[in-house]
Amino acid sequence: MIRLYDTLARQKRGFEPADPKRITMYVCGPTVYGRAHIGNARPAVVFDTLARLIRHTYGEDSLVYARNVTDVDDKIIASADAEGVDPAVITERYERYYLEDMGALGVRPPDIAPHATQEIAAMLAMIERLIERGNAYEAEGHVLFSVPSDPDYGVLSKRNREAMVAGARVEVAPYKRDPTDFVLWKPSADGVIGWDSPWGRGRPGWHIECSAMIRAHLGETIDIHGGGLDLIFPHHENEIAQSRCAHGGAPLVRYWVHNGFVDMGAEKMSKSLGNIVTPAELLEQGHRGETLRLALLSAHYRSPLPWTEALVAQAKTNLDKLYRAAGDTPPGEPHQSVIEALTDDLNTPLALTRIMALQDPATIKGSAGLLGLLESSEDQWFKGGGDVDAIEARIAERADAKANRDFAAADRIRDELKSEGIVLEDGPSGTTWRRE
Ligand SMILES: [Zn+2]
Numbered sequence: 001m002i003r004l005y006d007t008l009a010r011q012k013r014g015f016e017p018a019d020p021k022r023i024t025m026y027v028c029g030p031t032v033y034g035r036a037h038i039g040n041a042r043p044a045v046v047f048d049t050l051a052r053l054i055r056h057t058y059g060e061d062s063l064v065y066a067r068n069v070t071d072v073d074d075k076i077i078a079s080a081d082a083e084g085v086d087p088a089v090i091t092e093r094y095e096r097y098y099l100e101d102m103g104a105l106g107v108r109p110p111d112i113a114p115h116a117t118q119e120i121a122a123m124l125a126m127i128e129r130l131i132e133r134g135n136a137y138e139a140e141g142h143v144l145f146s147v148p149s150d151p152d153y154g155v156l157s158k159r160n161r162e163a164m165v166a167g168a169r170v171e172v173a174p175y176k177r178d179p180t181d182f183v184l185w186k187p188s189a190d191g192v193i194g195w196d197s198p199w200g201r202g203r204p205g206w207h208i209e210c211s212a213m214i215r216a217h218l219g220e221t222i223d224i225h226g227g228g229l230d231l232i233f234p235h236h237e238n239e240i241a242q243s244r245c246a247h248g249g250a251p252l253v254r255y256w257v258h259n260g261f262v263d264m265g266a267e268k269m270s271k272s273l274g275n276i277v278t279p280a281e282l283l284e285q286g287h288r289g290e291t292l293r294l295a296l297l298s299a300h301y302r303s304p305l306p307w308t309e310a311l312v313a314q315a316k317t318n319l320d321k322l323y324r325a326a327g328d329t330p331p332g333e334p335h336q337s338v339i340e341a342l343t344d345d346l347n348t349p350l351a352l353t354r355i356m357a358l359q360d361p362a363t364i365k366g367s368a369g370l371l372g373l374l375e376s377s378e379d380q381w382f383k384g385g386g387d388v389d390a391i392e393a394r395i396a397e398r399a400d401a402k403a404n405r406d407f408a409a410a411d412r413i414r415d416e417l418k419s420e421g422i423v424l425e426d427g428p429s430g431t432t433w434r435r436e
Pocket residue numbers: 027028029210235239
């Protein structure tokens with residue numbers, strides 16, 4: 001049985017899905033206005049790994065995994081204004097980058113990727129229900145959630161009222177009845193992205209987006225909700241309040257799972273601190289996506305992960321060893337000791353230690369596959385680098401030259417490649433190559 005640390009219970013609990021044939025998992029996804037950094041990549045890799053474990057345990061089609069795309073937000077509007085373009089230009093660009101960067105880290109796309117701008121009707125319906133039930137009110141074109149109307153508010157973050165007032169970092173807003181009340185809907189000025197609503201033209205607050213999309217795509221109560229620790233308060237606390245009040249008290253989530261931060265020196269990696277490293281830069285420097293994935297999985301997901309050059313170098317060394325040990329064997333069944341490490345609250349560092357100790361190539365490959373590792377061939381790994389396509393294009397050019405009996409050109413290409421350390425071997429089924 002899988003055991004997961006549930007943030008609400010503050011303990012590890014045996015995972016018992018409501019319906020093992022349709023396990024539901026939702027993870028708060030990116031706000032698409034800038035390039036993702038390694039800290040943003042951690043939840044994508046962690047929950048991708050949890051998804052692989054669930055599919056291995058319950059069956060390939062057992063899981064419905066939704067990760068949203070926040071494509072309406074004040075930071076997006078500010079970026080669009082700064083570039084003088086429509087917000088959709090910004091959001092399409094950075095969503096594409098996000099999928100490319102996460103794809104390079106071996107993150108499979110989720111089953112469902114709802115976009116906030118496509119789900120406004122569901123948000124309006126939920127806001128109307130909250131007003132009807134006395135949990136929300138309209139004021140000066142805004143709709144606010146009334147925190148004092150929900151006696152259970154604070155259940156996830158376990159904050160008292162004083163801490164919540166301080167933690168919410170509330171802006172001075174005369175239309176709020178209580179300082180902890182938060183925005184469900186806000187007015188959009190002329191020329192700013194917005195939708196018609198019963199309270200005037202406007203746009204949704206961030207928190208209502210997740211509650212409404214969970215309800216629309218997965219149901220009132222889901223099995224797993226994931227995200228970074230920084231989302232516990234206020235974002236996830238607000239999601240619980242909105243959903244429970246709109247759904248007559250039905251719980252929103254059965255297991256809350258939160259990942260720790262990636263640290264740079266003593267500080268959390270964050271865009272606002274300006275201390276970020278992005279997967280895009282690291283890939284550009286010649287690191288492989290798989291190396292970055294292993295580096296991200298080398299600490300337990302709930303622990304802080306200090307990001308250093310030594311961490312990345314160690315991940316590369318470990319992958320070299322694993323690829324050499326596994327060779328090109330097809331993957332076998334994962335080793336029981338590796339499954340046990342992962343089912344114990346996704347203990348990836350212990351799983352990696354156990355994989356490194358395995359001897360049988362097929363078992364190594366099958367076990368590493370649970371972590372999304374060793375998915376390339378040994379050959380692809382050791383040929384490595386971003387220039388593989390270029391090398392193979394030149395080998396194809398040489399084959400064409402030979403087919404056209406232009407042997408001088410063919411020999412020239414062979415010599416050029418040799419001077420770059422690439423050795424060609426012609427055989428009955430074509431040309432293979434390796435690095436010297
Ligand atoms: Zn969310």
